[in-house]
Amino acid sequence: MEIIAILNQKGGSAKTTTAVNLSSTLAEQNKKILLIDLDPQGSASIWLGFKNPSKGLFTLFTENVSILDIISKTCVNGMEIVVSSPWLISADKALSSEVGAEMILKNNLHGIDNTLWDYVLIDCPPTLGIISLNALTAASKVLVPIETHIMAIQGLAQLLNTITTVRDRLNPSLEIDGILPCRVNNRTRLSKDIISDLRSRFNSQVYQTIIRESVKLAEAPSFGKPITMYDGRSSGAEDYRSLSHEIIKRRKGK
Template structure:
């Protein structure tokens, strides 16, 4: 049975999509069957694994509207063991079109349950907001992984996100858990990055991953070329960090 992890933070620019793409690729590199689901209307996870948003026959939008089965939405990427359910700007209209639909919080879950057994990991890249799409991801997921940027306002919004996760657990998905918090865009040259890490570790009662993702030029460049960092620059600090994070995620499952 595949493990479903939603990667969420309502704050934009925290490395959420970067984490979704590169964690998926690092798990696939370790011979895990991985499905990446892009539910962000910006579609950055889609283009970040080399799939052209403009040439898609079916996307997550068609799935949500019930116009196509989930199997028709799955795209094979050029990377071994990594498949994708893509997204594009059409998805921005989904929330309005779902007004009045019964059990609209469970639309993605019902579809993902049909194919869950085929994958070791299913990663969902959420939009940078706490909307119906994110709620769908949380009803589908076993856990939520939260990327946090190493900056002054890191804790701002985190308590709101944890509150939302707790609400979803109470009302919609009693099995939902917090996978953990992962620090991104860490700059070892600044005291601020170190202070943020210490502050979060001291104040948050959630699991915090040991792996810290550095601020890395190659990591920032990779998506524009349609490659995960493990392929784009396999020996870079960013690639090694996501491999280490993948090991931690896998070990949590085994532990």
């Protein structure tokens, strides 16, 4: 079971788009997937049709409920989800005085049968609090989606430093699986220059796959479907299938 945290401290980085559509393309390849929506905004949950969640995930952190008790099936065969809850907004405050609060998710996931899923993908909130630390402590890999814009690049170094700090203090096995250029407009020189700069600075940490700007990707949430079901022949579906192949290949190569 590979646990991948999808993280970027900047909003609008295609984090949820990647979490939902990577999950669905991995499931297409007969991989068993659990998507955990850790973002209190619940964008991934809403995308997949879960619009009125209960306390759900909040109870995992505050009432010692097993994650197995709060899993729901999705419209994608082989893909399950732990939906978010608005209650998560208060989780950082509720856990602030609890010793080892950053280990709750890890202890829960590592305490169950690791053959239940091939991949657990965690859609992290954009802020780095106890909830995000839970994701980074539980994960073995981090996927960093990044828009090909100057301001997004400027925040990347800080994000990578945060990941290094968590690895040094909480999770020695944590690694960056890859940096994913998203919302790429191949018609602009800026996108091409930023991708070239990323590859120059971070080498193999940057995925070969890029996610192109796509109207179909933007439309898919309104229909409650991942891109594979909304328009399986679109460039967005093609790009996320390419990413899923690359991630599987990297796992096999370890």
